[in-house]
Amino acid sequence: MPDSHVLLKDSPGKHVLLLGNEAIARGILEAGISVVTTYPGTPASEIGDSISAIAAEAGLYMEYSTNEIVAVEVAAGAANCGIRALTAMKHVGLNVASDLVMTLAYAGVRGGFVIVTADDPECYSSQNEQDNRFYALLSNLPCLEPSNSQEAKDMTISAIEISEKLELPVLLRTTTRIGHTRGPVAYSRLTKPNLKGKFIRDVKRLVMIPANSRPKHPVLLKSLEKAKEISEKSPYNRVMHEGKNKEFGVISSSSAYNYTVEAADLLGLDVSILKLGMTHPLPEKMIGKFLKRHEKIIIVEELEPYLEMQIKAIAKDYAPNVKIYGKMNKPYFPREGELSTRTVATGLAKITSKKLPINFRKIDERYAEIAKDLPPRPPILCAGCPHRASFYVIKKVAGEKAVFPTDIGCYALGIAPPLNVGDIMICMGASIGTAQGIGKVTSADTIAIIGDSTFFHAGIPGLINAVYNNHKIIVAVLDNLTTAMTGHQPHPGTGITGMHNPTEKILIENVAEGCGVKYVKVVDPFKIKEAEATLKEALQYPGPSVIVFRAPCALMVVRERRRKGAEIVACKITNKCINCMACIKLLGCPALIVEEGTVSINETLCVACGLCASVCPYDAIECPEED
Amino acid sequence: MEEINIVLAGVGGQGILLAAEILGTAALKEGLNVRVSEIHGMAQRGGAVISNVRIGEKVLAPTALEGKADMLLGFEPLETLRNLKFASEKTLILMNNEAIPPPGLTTKMMNYPSLGEITEKIRAFTKNVVVLEAAKLAEEAGSILTRNIVLIGGLVATGKVPVKIESLKEAIRELVPARYLDMNMKAFELGYKYVQKKTKLAF
Ligand SMILES: Cc1ncc(C[n+]2csc(CCOP(=O)(O)OP(=O)(O)O)c2C)c(N)n1
Numbered sequence: 096m097p098d099s100h101v102l103l104k105d106s107p108g109k110h111v112l113l114l115g116n117e118a119i120a121r122g123i124l125e126a127g128i129s130v131v132t133t134y135p136g137t138p139a140s141e142i143g144d145s146i147s148a149i150a151a152e153a154g155l156y157m158e159y160s161t162n163e164i165v166a167v168e169v170a171a172g173a174a175n176c177g178i179r180a181l182t183a184m185k186h187v188g189l190n191v192a193s194d195l196v197m198t199l200a201y202a203g204v205r206g207g208f209v210i211v212t213a214d215d216p217e218c219y220s221s222q223n224e225q226d227n228r229f230y231a232l233l234s235n236l237p238c239l240e241p242s243n244s245q246e247a248k249d250m251t252i253s254a255i256e257i258s259e260k261l262e263l264p265v266l267l268r269t270t271t272r273i274g275h276t277r278g279p280v281a282y283s284r285l286t287k288p289n290l291k292g293k294f295i296r297d298v299k300r301l302v303m304i305p306a307n308s309r310p311k312h313p314v315l316l317k318s319l320e321k322a323k324e325i326s327e328k329s330p331y332n333r334v335m336h337e338g339k340n341k342e343f344g345v346i347s348s349s350s351a352y353n354y355t356v357e358a359a360d361l362l363g364l365d366v367s368i369l370k371l372g373m374t375h376p377l378p379e380k381m382i383g384k385f386l387k388r389h390e391k392i393i394i395v396e397e398l399e400p401y402l403e404m405q406i407k408a409i410a411k412d413y414a415p416n417v418k419i420y421g422k423m424n425k426p427y428f429p430r431e432g433e434l435s436t437r438t439v440a441t442g443l444a445k446i447t448s449k450k451l452p453i454n455f456r457k458i459d460e461r462y463a464e465i466a467k468d469l470p471p472r473p474p475i476l477c478a479g480c481p482h483r484a485s486f487y488v489i490k491k492v493a494g495e496k497a498v499f500p501t502d503i504g505c506y507a508l509g510i511a512p513p514l515n516v517g518d519i520m521i522c523m524g525a526s527i528g529t530a531q532g533i534g535k536v537t538s539a540d541t542i543a544i545i546g547d548s549t550f551f552h553a554g555i556p557g558l559i560n561a562v563y564n565n566h567k568i569i570v571a572v573l574d575n576l577t578t579a580m581t582g583h584q585p586h587p588g589t590g591i592t593g594m595h596n597p598t599e600k601i602l603i604e605n606v607a608e609g610c611g612v613k614y615v616k617v618v619d620p621f622k623i624k625e626a627e628a629t630l631k632e633a634l635q636y637p638g639p640s641v642i643v644f645r646a647p648c649a650l651m652v653v654r655e656r657r658r659k660g661a662e663i664v665a666c667k668i669t670n671k672c673i674n675c676m677a678c679i680k681l682l683g684c685p686a687l688i689v690e691e692g693t694v695s696i697n698e699t700l701c702v703a704c705g706l707c708a709s710v711c712p713y714d715a716i717e718c719p720e721e722d
Numbered sequence: 723m724e725e726i727n728i729v730l731a732g733v734g735g736q737g738i739l740l741a742a743e744i745l746g747t748a749a750l751k752e753g754l755n756v757r758v759s760e761i762h763g764m765a766q767r768g769g770a771v772i773s774n775v776r777i778g779e780k781v782l783a784p785t786a787l788e789g790k791a792d793m794l795l796g797f798e799p800l801e802t803l804r805n806l807k808f809a810s811e812k813t814l815i816l817m818n819n820e821a822i823p824p825p826g827l828t829t830k831m832m833n834y835p836s837l838g839e840i841t842e843k844i845r846a847f848t849k850n851v852v853v854l855e856a857a858k859l860a861e862e863a864g865s866i867l868t869r870n871i872v873l874i875g876g877l878v879a880t881g882k883v884p885v886k887i888e889s890l891k892e893a894i895r896e897l898v899p900a901r902y903l904d905m906n907m908k909a910f911e912l913g914y915k916y917v918q919k920k921t922k923l924a925f
């Protein structure tokens with residue numbers, strides 16, 4: 096992977112191929128943003144991770160916060176001391192942070208403050224595909240939407256400037272395709288970070304009691320008017336192409352704009368395209384003028400009809416007779432999933448009665464023939480993953496009748512056969528709370544499954560609730576000592592900070608005891624007998640209990656061993672094996688392979704965790720002694 | 723210059739994203755406009771990975787249209803097959819013959835198709851298919867982990883990638899950790915020579 100140090104080169108004019116997320120990181124350095132906070136989440140993680148790798152050298156402060164609202168709080172505190180700050184998160188992170196953001200919009204900031212929200216159309220790695228542009232409408236905060244890496248960098252800098260001008264946080268909204276696509280980025284000068292802030296006491300401005308917040312609402316609305324003027328003049332809102340076709344005009348933004356240009360080209364459709372990069376507030380006059388110039392307007396946008404709703408309202412005032420095509424009344428473009436050049440071209444062709452030059456149906460049919468018997472390749476727990484051992488123990492002891500509310504992380508993959516653990520999963524932290532409701536109204540044993548990073552993020556209030564309201568649930572914390580799912584970021588239990596400094600390790604068992612849980616045990620999931628005995632005991636315990644299943648993520652173990660130059664010797668199947676398939680049926684480790692009825696171990700994949708050896712009824716698997 | 727679309731497909735851990743980045747970086751070195759798309763997030767757990775490298779003045783979108791790939795670089799046979807919708811009879815397919823069966827096939831009562839079946843289906847799509855033993859060549863270069871560079875070497879040898887060999891080598895030098903550089907340069911040469919020899923017969 097690219098060395099983040101390329102981001103630190105002070106070589107203006109240089110062109111570098113960067114992911115949208117790396118471009119935002121470069122924007123941070125060029126804008127002199129000095130406090131960067133984040134909680135990891137795909138597709139935003141590379142912003143924080145790139146900055147973490149170079150923060151100390153760059154002289155700025157970076158932290159992985161416990162969760163998104165804390166991340167925004169820390170950054171907002173610094174920004175209110177006049178320091179430039181940025182918080183990055185995935186789209187659902189903004190739900191967590193929204194309580195703060197909605198009222199921070201009233202209080203405002205003194206130093207520039209950018210909140211990056213990375214949306215995930217198509218749910219590539221998320222539990223939903225909500226459209227966070229509506230947070231801009233809801234909060235009255237300005238919003239910028241880049242369409243490529245260059246804009247991702249430029250808009251990070253512009254967002255800081257707008258934020259300082261308006262004294263408001265500014266949203267920078269990306270999507271998976273923006274954050275995870277590489278494109279050329281031209282470097283500008285770096286700005287030295289400044290961490291010397293000054294807090295100015297101003298109770299009326301910053302203490303949001305009703306008497307102070309009430310008058311702040313009209314102030315916010317006035318700022319919104321100023322933001323509208325900025326939007327009218329913004330270089331990001333402009334007609335990118337004047338077409339010969341005067342009947343149709345197209346309005347688009349972000350990724351949708353890229354597809355639109357290529358789709359129009361494909362169809363030979365020479366239309367004017369108004370591209371919107373500042374999408375809140377919208378440049379009403381500019382849009383009004385564009386509407387007046389055309390009989391028909393096509394709006395191409397990903398996910399919800401966010402632009403369409405507002406443009407229809409603008410049309411009422413500026414061009415009541417213009418016909419608007421989009422996704423609201425008659426859906427020419429899908430409202431769900433991500434767009435593509437194909438879906439946009441198909442919609443444009445329908446609206447403009449052009450013929451598609453590619454027969455997609457034929458391609459689909461031909462492909463369906465090929466794809467029909469292809470075995471799928473879904474993501475699964477890695478070979479040697481400690482979660483597999485935990486699930487094996489949990490399933491064996493609690494059985495089929497128990498209910499397993501689960502949570503978000505690698506361990507959500509426990510729902511796959513043969514483990515089949517995970518019955519309800521909604522959002523981070525919800526396992527512990529939903530377990531209590533299920534336990535209250537059923538006679539089933541309820542075992543909440545939650546990861547370590549998720550426990551710190553959102554699990555603790557639920558645990559306190561279980562103690563306070565005496566819910567008899569078991570909380571199984573699958574502690575793999577990292578935030579694995581999103582790329583192995585540190586968290587409060589790892590003893591390391593985003594600046595790569597050692598710090599206090601917060602132990603989950605201590606937190607649980609502090610919350611008043613009386614039955615708290617720590618087990619090693621690979622010591623199966625002990626773990627089973629502990630879980631059996633917990634099932635008999637009359638109140639809430641916590642079992643921490645602690646063993647490091649297998650990927651980290653392998654990396655650490657490689658770094659030390661130690662060889663990994665795989666486990667071996669001996670001639671005692673009668674191919675009973677117990678290990679296959681119970682574990683589903685990808686290193687265990689069956690070929691023509693015979694079990695073998697893939698030596699490159701096996702990390703010698705020893706789990707299969709422990710479950711083999713014939714003692715037929717030999718593993719090397721641990722060093 | 724005509725627009726060039728390269729689709730790379732395989733399994734998490736095969737070095738696909740680095741290969742795509744090397745191709746993109748080399749193109750940028752020659753002043754070409756480029757987009758490299760990645761879909762990752764769960765790749766570390768052996769899932770399917772796909773990346774697009776799109777080169778050309780007018781390129782904006784992250785992914786190529788179905789049927790419009792000029793080249794399909796298959797890191798794994800099954801995943802090559804899975805991404806045939808991007809190919810047409812004009813597509814050049816360069817495929818590593820290293821089969822990585824998805825885990826759990828036995829419990830699902832499914833079989834990994836034989837290499838013969840896979841190549842047959844692919845050849846029905848296009849005659850421009852080059853199969854190479856990237857894993858074996860990579861081992862020869864010093865490590866299986868260099869198979870991505872073997873494949874890049876092979877791709878370049880077809881003469882269809884619109885960048886100079888020097889730019890590609892420079893991109894490799896920039897993006898591969900220094901201590902593995904010699905090994906990777908060797909991998910590049912091995913892939914290049916292998917395909918050069920093979921295509922002399924094929925084209
Ligand atoms: C509000 C919110 N923020 C971030 C994410 C992204 N995310 C998914 S799982 C996860 C954490 C996983 O860590 P952990 O609980 O330790 O489980 P592991 O993956 O290590 O097994 C994160 C940050 C999310 N889904 N929702």
Ligand code: SF4
Nearest residue numbers: 477480505579648649
């Ligand atoms: S990355 Fe770590 S925690 Fe996630 S599945 Fe692999 S071994 Fe398990």
Ligand code: SF4
Nearest residue numbers: 479684701704705707
């Ligand atoms: S020891 Fe067994 S269970 Fe563990 S990684 Fe190797 S094959 Fe898989």
